[in-house]
Amino acid sequence: MSEQGRRNDRGRERNRGAGRRDSEAPRRGQAPARKFSEATPAQRVREADPARLVAFEVMRAVSKDNAYANLVLPAKIRQYRLDKRDAGLATELSYGALRAKGSYDAIIARCVDRALNDVEEAILDALRLGTHQLLAMRIPPHAAVNQTVGLARAVIGAGPASFINAVLRKIGTKDLAGWFSELGEGVEDPVKLAALEHAHPEWIVRALRQALVAHGRPVQEITALLEADNAAPVVNLLALPGIGSLEEAFAADFTSGPLAPDSALSSGGDPGRLSSIREGSVRVQDVGSQLVARALAEVPLASKGSKGGERWLDLCAGPGGKAALLAALASRKGARLLANEPLEHRAELVRKALTAVPSESWEVVMGDGRAFGEEAPESFDRIMVDAPCSGLGALRRRPESRWRRTPAEVAELSQLQRELLGSALKAVKPGGVVAYVTCSPHPAETTAVVDDLLYKRDDLELLDAGAALDVVALQGLQAGFEGTAQLWPHLHQTDAMFLALIKKKES
Numbered sequence: 001m002s003e004q005g006r007r008n009d010r011g012r013e014r015n016r017g018a019g020r021r022d023s024e025a026p027r028r029g030q031a032p033a034r035k036f037s038e039a040t041p042a043q044r045v046r047e048a049d050p051a052r053l054v055a056f057e058v059m060r061a062v063s064k065d066n067a068y069a070n071l072v073l074p075a076k077i078r079q080y081r082l083d084k085r086d087a088g089l090a091t092e093l094s095y096g097a098l099r100a101k102g103s104y105d106a107i108i109a110r111c112v113d114r115a116l117n118d119v120e121e122a123i124l125d126a127l128r129l130g131t132h133q134l135l136a137m138r139i140p141p142h143a144a145v146n147q148t149v150g151l152a153r154a155v156i157g158a159g160p161a162s163f164i165n166a167v168l169r170k171i172g173t174k175d176l177a178g179w180f181s182e183l184g185e186g187v188e189d190p191v192k193l194a195a196l197e198h199a200h201p202e203w204i205v206r207a208l209r210q211a212l213v214a215h216g217r218p219v220q221e222i223t224a225l226l227e228a229d230n231a232a233p234v235v236n237l238l239a240l241p242g243i244g245s246l247e248e249a250f251a252a253d254f255t256s257g258p259l260a261p262d263s264a265l266s267s268g269g270d271p272g273r274l275s276s277i278r279e280g281s282v283r284v285q286d287v288g289s290q291l292v293a294r295a296l297a298e299v300p301l302a303s304k305g306s307k308g309g310e311r312w313l314d315l316c317a318g319p320g321g322k323a324a325l326l327a328a329l330a331s332r333k334g335a336r337l338l339a340n341e342p343l344e345h346r347a348e349l350v351r352k353a354l355t356a357v358p359s360e361s362w363e364v365v366m367g368d369g370r371a372f373g374e375e376a377p378e379s380f381d382r383i384m385v386d387a388p389c390s391g392l393g394a395l396r397r398r399p400e401s402r403w404r405r406t407p408a409e410v411a412e413l414s415q416l417q418r419e420l421l422g423s424a425l426k427a428v429k430p431g432g433v434v435a436y437v438t439c440s441p442h443p444a445e446t447t448a449v450v451d452d453l454l455y456k457r458d459d460l461e462l463l464d465a466g467a468a469l470d471v472v473a474l475q476g477l478q479a480g481f482e483g484t485a486q487l488w489p490h491l492h493q494t495d496a497m498f499l500a501l502i503k504k505k506e507s
């Protein structure tokens, strides 16, 4: 056995006990027997660095309560009154460790003497936090280890803290590249290697590769795409056309958005401090979302608008991002938007999103979009189907989501997507247009849904979605391929929005 191997074994001996579940401890996924937060919040703050404490609590909420980091983090930052610097550190720590969970777990697994399933989840979360500091941040190794151990002592206990100390010291013996080369030894499959090095589940890497090819992109772009998923997204703003102004945003640190009209962007800063955001006349919205909504609003129609102007429908409207833009555009064109959302709390969000738009231009209803076609056949000139989807195009914004999603969900969603699109195509007037949109580039949710439908029907025509996007964008996007369009984080710095524009032929 090599000296390194002997050293590791001695380390394993030392590690035995502290992090191990005893027979009464729950399995992973069950409520932990140890109440790791027995100390009062004030005690915990005294003993642990506040930014790391916030990051740890965010990670615990994600692992234990299935929470969303982007919702928990701002609340925790407020609760612990973190200043700007600590808030930034807490964000980097929690988002970074959550995003890279799969890769960090593979590294941690090499440094503990048992299956990761047998390590208490709170201990694992602390190890992931420490690993991120050691391998991906410019924090001196002794500080990364000491701060994590201090945190663990304050919130989990002395025994686990010494276990964490020993494991982190082993992890710190190599840098990230060193770990990847050890873990990747003998692995030939490029998908497995990309999954490890860019911290994505393998099935998602496969799906993204297929998606690139399905949209005429070279498969080699996968590296840039995976890297873009791991980068912090810029904040995009939209001034509702004819309603909002970006003056205030420009006076802060926002700059004019290069791709979409009435848009602004910033890589830092808190948009919540702008009064125009609080009033709702300016909204935080990904530029890809803005562009697909505008493309539907501007595409020429052959349908005859009703007497009171065109009727527009947003079939899946919650929480109301696209509905707000569509309603503002409808208001300028003398059209009217019906926004549908089946879930009460999300329908309420849609109403809130629409408050800045004159109320005669919109109405919110609650219903199952699948029933719309039967209930209101041939009634609408333009319909947005922004279907529930896996969200694989918005991984930048939700650090934990890639590890939660499953291929089975995609199959389930694609059935719902087909039904919603089918219903919309019944509800659209002859000559009218349906926009089918997902914030996922997964072929099972995008091209397969559209192709299957077009194959079966001869009363439908696929319009050129790439050209429609170029009409509304401020510069050529080159997003179209064989009729549909796909935006990409690595090319357009937007979420990976898919757009198909389907016209119902006039009989």
Ligand SMILES: C[S@@+](CC[C@H](N)C(=O)[O-])C[C@H]1O[C@@H](n2cnc3c(N)ncnc32)[C@H](O)[C@@H]1O
Pocket (backbone or CB within 6 Å): 289, 315, 316, 317, 318, 319, 320, 321, 322, 323, 340, 341, 342, 343, 346, 367, 368, 369, 370, 386, 387, 388, 389, 420
């Ligand atoms: C991708 S989100 C829409 C995002 C929205 N268009 C926006 O820009 O803010 C999909 C929405 O569809 C809703 N939904 C789920 N099942 C539905 C159904 N059967 N009919 C209509 N909407 C549904 C979800 O509740 C969710 O709010």
